[in-house]
Amino acid sequence: MIGLYLPGTSPLHRLPAGGKLAGLLVAAIVVLRLDSLQALGIAAAVVLLLAATARVPWREGLRQLRPIGWLAVPLFVLQWLTAGPVRAGVVVGQLVVLVALAALVTLTTRVTAMLDAFEYVLRPLRRVGVDPERVGLVLALAVRCVPLVAQAYQEARDARRARGLEHSPVALAVPLVIRLLKRADAMGEALAARGVDD
Structure with a gap:
């Protein structure tokens, strides 16, 4: 994991x-x-x-x-x-x-220590327009989103099983996509509220 x-x-x-x-x-x-x-x-x-x-x-x-x-x-x-x-x-x-x-x-x-190391390595690229902090944020979001996607998949799979539709790919895919879109929207709003999209 x-x-x-x-x-x-x-x-x-x-x-x-x-x-x-x-x-x-x-x-x-x-x-x-x-x-x-x-x-x-x-x-x-x-x-x-x-x-x-x-x-x-x-x-x-x-x-x-x-x-x-x-x-x-x-x-x-x-x-x-x-x-x-x-x-x-x-x-x-x-x-x-x-x-x-x-x-x-x-x-x-620790993930934070890894991200700090990546930011440190990327600092010289600031001269060519790379923002090390933003890259660090993207990496942090990627690390955080992997378990979130796994959790959303597990929830959608459990819901499909509870409805008795274990062999239906649509009953898994549609709720999974909806869950992921909702979480992405919430994450985008949280980032915007903190001024990350400025």
């Missing part, structure tokens, strides 16, 4: 957000260059060690990886058919390690 933060006092929690994001970028480059299952196994062990150091519950860690299951399985099959089982394992292993690293950064970093 985007924006989920697990409070803690581990060394990983105490690292500045900018340093963690830079480390994630370097780690991603390294992981994408690994071309053996043994090397990926070592990378996965390092991620597990970092998660243990940060005291991330194993169930929470698995929950962070669950959403990529729908992508990992077909990707593994496709790679197996086109490049062989070893290459399939390497590609899917890279995906899992990268998502686990990103989840670890998310779980140990």
Whole structure:
């Protein structure tokens, strides 16, 4: 889940957000260059060690990886058919390690700290007309809207089930769109009231 933060006092929690994001970028480059299952196994062990150091519950860690299951399985099959089982394992292993690293950064970093880091990086672009604060606001809204969309989907799905229309896509899509439009309208009014659209 985007924006989920697990409070803690581990060394990983105490690292500045900018340093963690830079480390994630370097780690991603390294992981994408690994071309053996043994090397990926070592990378996965390092991620597990970092998660243990940060005291991330194993169930929470698995929950962070669950959403990529729908992508990992077909990707593994496709790679197996086109490049062989070893290459399939390497590609899917890279995906899992990268998502686990990103989840670890998310779980140990407050969203506000990440947004401050992005604003800091974007400050030099102020000279060419980029407003770092506005970009930070857009990122904050994007982070906040992901769980709101998920919640609206769950509400629409529950309402469809309560009406006995579980197999009707229209009974899901129409209420979902209406809920999202209402929330977007309310958010727009709140932003306008604070002068963000000036």
